[in-house]
Amino acid sequence: MRTLERGLGVLWALAGLREASLTQLARAAGLSPSTASRLLETLRQQGFADWDEVSGLYRVGLRAYQVxxxxxxxxxxxxxxxxxxxxxxxxxxxxxxxxxxxxxxxxxxxxxxxxxxxxxxxxxxxxxxxxxxxxxxxxxxxxxxxxxxxxxxxxxxxxxxxxxxxxxxxxxxxxxxxxxxxxxxxxxxxxxxxxxxxxxxxxxxxxxxxxxxxxxxxxxxxxxxxxxxxxxxxxxxxxxxxxxxxxxxxxxx
The missing domain is CATH 3.30.450.40 (GAF domain)
Structure with a gap:
C-alpha cells in the first residue's frame, strides 16, 4: 500500500510539473532520487510515464491520459x-x-x-x-x-x-x-x-x-x-x- 501511495504521488507530481528531471520529481514528491527512480521505471513500463532519453525528462504517459x-x-x-x-x-x-x-x-x-x-x-x-x-x-x-x-x-x-x-x-x-x-x-x-x-x-x-x-x-x-x-x-x-x-x-x- 505504501508503494502504491508513493507511486501515485510521483504521478501526481509529474502531472503538475508537465515534464521534469528525476531530481525535480523526487523533490516534488518528497522522495529520495533512488526511490523515485524505481517508481518512475514501473510507471514507464506500465505506460503511465514517458522518458525522453535525449533530454532526460519525464512526462505523463498515454495510459494516464486514457484513464x-x-x-x-x-x-x-x-x-x-x-x-x-x-x-x-x-x-x-x-x-x-x-x-x-x-x-x-x-x-x-x-x-x-x-x-x-x-x-x-x-x-x-x-x-x-x-x-x-x-x-x-x-x-x-x-x-x-x-x-x-x-x-x-x-x-x-x-x-x-x-x-x-x-x-x-x-x-x-x-x-x-x-x-x-x-x-x-x-x-x-x-x-x-x-x-x-x-x-x-x-x-x-x-x-x-x-x-x-x-x-x-x-x-x-x-x-x-x-x-x-x-x-x-x-x-x-x-x-x-x-x-x-x-x-x-x-x-x-
Whole structure:
C-alpha cells in the first residue's frame, strides 16, 4: 500500500510539473532520487510515464491520459442519463440502473453499476452504485455481452465459474450464448429471477455516438409488479429512455 501511495504521488507530481528531471520529481514528491527512480521505471513500463532519453525528462504517459478520458466518458454518460432515468422511474414507479463493463478478476469482465435512481415504492429493487453484477445472471450483463464476439464469449464462459444464484440462473455456456442470441434478435434482455428469486428485470442497450453499446439501462421490480404481461410496457419505456440518453451522448460527443 505504501508503494502504491508513493507511486501515485510521483504521478501526481509529474502531472503538475508537465515534464521534469528525476531530481525535480523526487523533490516534488518528497522522495529520495533512488526511490523515485524505481517508481518512475514501473510507471514507464506500465505506460503511465514517458522518458525522453535525449533530454532526460519525464512526462505523463498515454495510459494516464486514457484513464482521464475514461473518467470524462463516465461523467458524460451519467450526466446524459440522469434526467432520463428520473423520468423513467416517475413513469414506471420502479428503480432504474445504468451499468457498464469493467475488468473483473485476472482476465474476466463484469457489469458495474454507475448510476441509479430509486423507485418510490416501499419495497423496491436497488443496488449500490459501484457494485458489480455477474454477466451471465443479470439483464445488464447480457445486454453488455451480446455485441461481443461469440467465440470470445464462449471461451470466457468456459473459463469462468457460472454461479447458480437461483434455480433460474443460466449456468452453462450454451444456455448463456442462446440467451445472447435472443438479446441480439429482440434488442433487450430479461433477467427472470436469475440473480434473485422474486425479482424480474428488463434491460436495454444505450448506444453511443458511434452506434456501439456504451451502457445498459435496466428497470427492476418484484415479480408481483413486473409480471410477464407488464414486460412490453416496461420495455417500451426503457427503450425510449435509452434512445434519448444515446441522443444526449451524441450531442456531448
Amino acid at each position: 482521464g478520458m475514461a473518467f470524462d466518458a463516465a461523467q458524460a454518460l451519467t450526466g446524459a442519463a440522469g434526467a432520463e432515468m428520473r423520468a423513467l422511474v416517475a413513469a414506471l414507479g420502479e428503480s432504474a440502473n445504468l451499468a457498464v463493463l469493467r475488468p473483473h478478476g485476472a482476465s474476466g469482465l463484469e457489469a458495474a453499476y454507475v448510476h441509479q435512481v430509486e423507485g418510490p415504492q416501499l419495497v423496491r429493487m436497488f443496488t449500490r452504485v459501484g457494485a458489480g453484477a455477474p454477466l451471465h445472471a443479470s439483464g445488464v450483463g447480457k445486454v453488455l455481452l451480446a455485441p461481443r464476439d461469440p467465440a470470445e464469449v464462449r471461451a470466457a464462459l468456459e473459463a469462468a465459474t457460472l454461479v447458480a444464484f437461483t434455480p433460474h440462473t443460466l449456468t452453462t455456456p450454451d444456455a448463456v450464448l442462446a440467451a445472447l442470441d435472443r438479446v441480439r434478435e429482440q434488442g433487450y434482455a430479461l433477467d427472470d429471477q436469475e440473480r434473485e428469486l422474486g425479482v424480474r428485470c428488463v434491460a436495454v442497450p444505450v448506444r453511443g455516438a458511434d452506434g456501439g453499446v456504451a451502457a445498459a439501462l435496466s428497470v427492476s421490480a418484484p415479480t408481483s409488479r413486473l409480471t410477464p404481461a407488464d414486460v412490453p410496457r416496461f420495455l417500451a419505456a426503457a427503450q425510449g429512455a435509452a434512445a434519448r440518453i444515446g441522443a444526449r451522448l451524441g450531442w456531448a460527443g
